[in-house]
Amino acid sequence: MNKIDIEVSEVGPRDGLQSISQIMSTESKKRWIEALALAGIPEIEVGSFVPARIFPQLADTMEIAKFAKTIEGLKVAALVPNLKGAENAILAGVDKLTIPLSVSETHSMRNVNRTHDQMLDEVKRIVELIRDLPIDERPLIEGALSTAFGCTIEGSISEDRVVELAEALMEAGCSEVGLSDTTGYANPVQVKRLIGKVWDAIGRDHLTGIHLHNTRGQGLANVLAAVEVGLTTVDSSMGGIGGCPAAPGASGNIVTEDLVFLLEAMGLKTGIDFDKLLDARDVVARALPDVELYGFTPNAGLPLGSSLA
Numbered sequence: 438m439n440k441i442d443i444e445v446s447e448v449g450p451r452d453g454l455q456s457i458s459q460i461m462s463t464e465s466k467k468r469w470i471e472a473l474a475l476a477g478i479p480e481i482e483v484g485s486f487v488p489a490r491i492f493p494q495l496a497d498t499m500e501i502a503k504f505a506k507t508i509e510g511l512k513v514a515a516l517v518p519n520l521k522g523a524e525n526a527i528l529a530g531v532d533k534l535t536i537p538l539s540v541s542e543t544h545s546m547r548n549v550n551r552t553h554d555q556m557l558d559e560v561k562r563i564v565e566l567i568r569d570l571p572i573d574e575r576p577l578i579e580g581a582l583s584t585a586f587g588c589t590i591e592g593s594i595s596e597d598r599v600v601e602l603a604e605a606l607m608e609a610g611c612s613e614v615g616l617s618d619t620t621g622y623a624n625p626v627q628v629k630r631l632i633g634k635v636w637d638a639i640g641r642d643h644l645t646g647i648h649l650h651n652t653r654g655q656g657l658a659n660v661l662a663a664v665e666v667g668l669t670t671v672d673s674s675m676g677g678i679g680g681c682p683a684a685p686g687a688s689g690n691i692v693t694e695d696l697v698f699l700l701e702a703m704g705l706k707t708g709i710d711f712d713k714l715l716d717a718r719d720v721v722a723r724a725l726p727d728v729e730l731y732g733f734t735p736n737a738g739l740p741l742g743s744s745l746a
């Protein structure tokens with residue numbers, strides 16, 4: 438495989454689908470994931486191991502994760518909010534568990550009904566579970582610091598608190614941490630500053646990725662800031678599905694198609710074939726006919742002479 442500069446991690450099957458009311462069929466999800474992998478997407482967050490009553494859209498995560506694991510070379514990630522979820526993710530054989538820890542404790546209480554200390558205890562239990570596995574079967578554990586750039590309930594979030602929690606997650610046994618702009622509050626200056634502070638505390642190797650939303654249209658500017666300082670993994674969602682009820686017209690996650698165009702146009706290799714990426718977008722468009730797909734590049738087309746064409 439050719440060298441990749443930036444790894445695009447597709448989170449649409451989890452973050453995108455959990456944010457819309459329409460349920461994508463299990464068959465369509467499989468065709469979508471297959472098409473994404475065929476386009477060269479190296480990592481896909483395929484679902485969330487939560488009770489079906491919370492997210493009926495993701496009730497088939499076990500089946501989807503097992504299916505995704507049959508695709509050669511694909512890194513399969515899943516969100517796990519608790520020990521039970523981790524047990525299921527391990528059963529499915531996923532490569533990476535993402536455990537969300539909301540820096541806003543109010544958000545954490547509303548979302549998972551747990552304080553920071555309770556979530557960190559849960560992380561420790563998950564780490565113990567994984568350490569019982571043979572070394573070659575242990576998934577990576579990412580502690581995802583959500584609401585790291587601001588919270589819709591608490592407002593601004595203390596950067597010192599983000600750093601403290603990043604340290605606590607590493608002490609609890611995570612392989613790495615990630616920064617999530619859950620609310621679309623981030624700006625590029627803040628992105629650079631916060632990455633620097635977290636790196637100073639836990640080392641560059643333990644923070645390599647960022648999860649951005651485009652709620653206020655700042656998503657790609659924030660990507661540029663993150664890759665300029667040296668992050669190497671960026672989360673995005675095909676068609677930016679998910680949207681934001683509070684901001685009509687705003688996409689949810691940053692749009693995979695526009696992200697790939699941005700990176701490649703700047704000479705950063707993603708290993709992704711743009712035409713095949715559009716094939717994957719067609720799968721989503723057909724499976725979710727009532728859901729708006731965002732993205733400028735798919736609508737405008739690639740510029741004449743683009744290296745992606």
Ligand code: ZN
Nearest residue numbers: 452619648650
């Ligand atoms: Zn998100």
